[in-house]
Amino acid sequence: MKYAQIVIGPAGCGKSTYCSTIQKHGEAANRTIEVVNLDPAAEYFDYSASGDIRDLISVDDVMEDEDLKLGPNGGLVFCMQYMVENQEWLNDLVNCPGEDDYIVFDCPGQIELYTHLTVMKDFVRLLQQWKFQVCIVYVMDSHFVVDIPSYIAGMLTTLSVMMNLDVPHVSILSKIDLLSASSRNKVEQFLDPSERGLSELIDPNPWMEKHTKLMKKIAKIVDDYGFVHFMPLNITDETSITEALTFIDIRCLQFGEDEDVKTIDPPDPVDDE
Ligand SMILES: Nc1nc2c(ncn2[C@@H]2O[C@H](COP(=O)(O)OP(=O)(O)OP(=O)(O)O)[C@@H](O)[C@H]2O)c(=O)[nH]1
Numbered sequence: 001m002k003y004a005q006i007v008i009g010p011a012g013c014g015k016s017t018y019c020s021t022i023q024k025h026g027e028a029a030n031r032t033i034e035v036v037n038l039d040p041a042a043e044y045f046d047y048s049a050s051g052d053i054r055d056l057i058s059v060d061d062v063m064e065d066e067d068l069k070l071g072p073n074g075g076l077v078f079c080m081q082y083m084v085e086n087q088e089w090l091n092d093l094v095n096c097p098g099e100d101d102y103i104v105f106d107c108p109g110q111i112e113l114y115t116h117l118t119v120m121k122d123f124v125r126l127l128q129q130w131k132f133q134v135c136i137v138y139v140m141d142s143h144f145v146v147d148i149p150s151y152i153a154g155m156l157t158t159l160s161v162m163m164n165l166d167v168p169h170v171s172i173l174s175k176i177d178l179l180s181a182s183s184r185n186k187v188e189q190f191l192d193p194s195e196r197g198l199s200e201l202i203d204p205n206p207w208m209e210k211h212t213k214l215m216k217k218i219a220k221i222v223d224d225y226g227f228v229h230f231m232p233l234n235i236t237d238e239t240s241i242t243e244a245l246t247f248i249d250i251r252c253l254q255f256g257e258d259e260d261v262k263t264i265d266p267p268d269p270v271d272d273e
Pocket residue numbers: 009010011012013014015016017018039107108109174175176177178233234235
C-alpha cells in the first residue's frame with residue numbers, strides 16, 4: 001500500500017511549513033517522508049522536494065501564453081487541470097520518489113480548488129486508482145479561530161472541503177506557537193469544550209438574536225456528529241508534531257496497520273432528533 005497526505009488550505013496558512021516540519025520530523029525518526037510540490041506558483045519552500053509541478057508547468061508559463069489570456073488565479077486552475085490530464089507524467093512523479101511510498105503533497109492556497117472545482121477530486125481519484133491510501137490535511141491558521149463565530153466558520157469551510165473531496169480528513173491548526181497565552185487558552189477550550197459542548201460557549205447577543213440562534217444550532221450539529229477534527233500543531237514542540245502525525249497515520253491513513261484493516265470508524269451514532 002502507498003500513502004498520501006494532500007495538504008491544502010488558504011493562502012499563507014502554513015502548508016509548506018507543515019510539509020517541511022513533517023519531513024524533518026521523519027528524518028529525525030529515520031523515516032522517509034517524501035514531499036512533492038504541487039503549487040505551480042510556489043516561490044519558496046524549505047523542504048527537499050522529490051517532485052515539482054513546475055517541472056511540468058508553471059503559472060508564469062500559462063500567463064505568458066497569448067492565446068490563453070489568463071491571470072494568476074485562472075492560470076493556477078489551468079495548471080492543476082493540465083497536471084491531472086497528464087496522467088503519465090503524474091504517474092511517473094508519484095512512482096519516482098525514494099523507496100518509501102509515503103508522500104506529502106504541498107498544494108496551492110486557492111480555496112475554490114477544494115470547495116467546488118473537480119480538479120482536486122480527480123487528483124484524489126487518480127491516487128486511489130494507483131493504490132494510494134489518501135487523506136486530506138486541511139491547514140488553518142489558528143489566529144483566525146480564536147473566537148467562537150470564526151471557529152464555527154472555520155469548521156464549516158472544512159466541512160465543505162470534506163464533502164467535496166470525500167476522503168478521511170483532519171484539520172491542522174497552525175501557528176499555535178505565535179498565539180498569545182489568552183488566545184491559546186480560548187482555542188484549547190473550543191477544542192475540548194465541556195460536556196455540554198461548543199454550543200454552550202456561545203454568548204447570547206440581544207442585538208443579533210437570530211444569528212446567535214443559528215450559530216447555536218450549527219454548533220449543536222457539529223457537537224453531535226463530530227464531523228470535523230481539529231488538531232493543534234505547535235511546530236516548536238516535538239510532542240505536538242508527533243501527536244499530529246500519529247493521528248494522521250493511524251486515524252486517517254491506517255499507516256503501518258494490518259493490510260486487512262482499511263476502514264475508518266464511522267462517527268458515533270446519534271438519534272434522529
Ligand atoms: N511561527 C510559525 N510560523 C509559521 C507557521 N506556519 C507558517 N509560518 C510562517 O507563515 C508564513 C507562511 O507560511 P507558508 O508555510 O509559506 O504558508 P503556505 O500555506 O504554504 O502559503 P502559500 O503556499 O503561499 O499559500 C511563513 O513566513 C512561515 O514561516 C507556524 O506554525 N509557526
